[in-house]
Amino acid sequence: MAPETTPEVDMKAEILAAASELFQRDGYSKTKVAAIARAVGITPPTLYWHFESKEDILFEFLRTGLEAFLERIEAATAGLTDPAEALRALAVAHTRAQLSQRERAQTFLSMTYSPTQLASSLPKDRYELIRELHRRHYENTRAILRAGAEQGVFDVPDLSATTFAILNICEYSALWFQPGGPLTVDQVAEMHGEFALRIATSPPEPRKE
Template structure:
């Protein structure tokens, strides 16, 4: 068959009982997309289960096999998604910081007034679910591991990404604080040091707070939000802050 007749033949209606070439290609593509979706879903399930385990029981005491059991797979199947328990941890840490940074940047971008933006980001920081709390608990407890280089390329890449994003969040806070200092809305201070102080106070909550514990999150939010704003140099009431 010539090239022309072959091409023409491919465009003809398929013979009954035979699959045309394009149907085979579409089917293969659909199968690949289906596998990717399944992989993404299972990976998300593993991250969610690991977050709950690490947040509740601690990273060191959690067994990799226990996470596998939680998601209904064998322990070796986890290595299809993560190289190790520590690789999984670094991804969880990055997810926690990425969520915080995205929300911070979204608020800062939609509020030209830095004082209003500071009030909003402080309040928003406590608008978290029980799962978010567990992820924040893991971040606070295991953040120090981001300073230790890893020999495994995948672990090191995940560590580097999480550490860089942590720095980006700190710098975003420092930039917003500096914007508020310029017109004299808050007292002058070294912006990055103040950012670290505010974040340190915020992070201290997740060392002891437990979802469904004796103290409601609303009460924790009211107490710490006021102290964080005081540390920045702002009154807790936004109208009072604007009038100052």
């Protein structure tokens, strides 16, 4: 059974959705509270009933989106003890999370680009909380690669470089993917699962002198 929602929860979700589009389109500093309220069809005083400030809206947008993203990725890898299976599942889930939202024409929290810039508008304590959520995904991926390297499953000369390479492949698919194009979300996600394994299992070619 789906969890029950209240009018207040629904309105908060509408405010966050409208704000996310405006923040990423116009930038945080140029987005006015009145514009967010207008996009939702309410007055600024009504908006302040749900959020005390524009900063609170930004923080909630970033925090809840990243937590939902991480919950989805971590659920996909839970219980997988084989590093190859876990890495593939992580890459597939990351890509699917990105593109399924893109296909529905909704703003989703990218793990590396515009929301990272948006987070810099937050005060230090809140910025660090958002940064820690980003870091958790990086560390989860790195831990899978380290386990695979220790077991002889992966050939990873540099854990950090390999981690970023895999995450960037998944992440930046949102820049080129076209809903209704020749590839579906699931096809791209499965491809990225295979790409992640190739990166982790194939040593780089030696440079020719």
